[in-house]
Amino acid sequence: MTNKAREGLNAAMAAEFRAERAAQSMTVAGLVDASGIGKSQLLRILNEHREIDMHDLARLAHAFNLEPDELMRRAQDRLKQQ
Numbered sequence: 001m002t003n004k005a006r007e008g009l010n011a012a013m014a015a016e017f018r019a020e021r022a023a024q025s026m027t028v029a030g031l032v033d034a035s036g037i038g039k040s041q042l043l044r045i046l047n048e049h050r051e052i053d054m055h056d057l058a059r060l061a062h063a064f065n066l067e068p069d070e071l072m073r074r075a076q077d078r079l080k081q082q
Contacts (some may be wrong), residue, residue, distance in 0.1 A: 006051070008079055008082075009075060009079065010048060010052055011048050011051050012053055012075035012076070012078040012079045013071065013072075013077070014045060014046055014047070014048045014052070015078060016044055016071050016074045016075045016078065017046055017071070018041045019047065020064045020066070020071070021025075021046075021064075023065060026063075026073075028042065028043065031060075031063055034063035034064075035059045035060050035062070035063035036059055036079075037056060037059055039062070041080075044062055045060075054068075057071065057072070060079070
């Protein structure tokens, strides 16, 4: 995967996390509690300043009561629409 492709997927994943957080009316503090990810790290993920690793993806998916592959699929769909 090229750097550009990786950055695009990371941005799409962050956008999906933000969209799901809004859809569930979840605050940042609520997502911190539900995911176990520290606030500063979570904000860096949501603002596309940190690459999302599989561990973060799994923790955030669990916090949203979704499967990680569902979030990945949504991010890939988002990329296709761009």
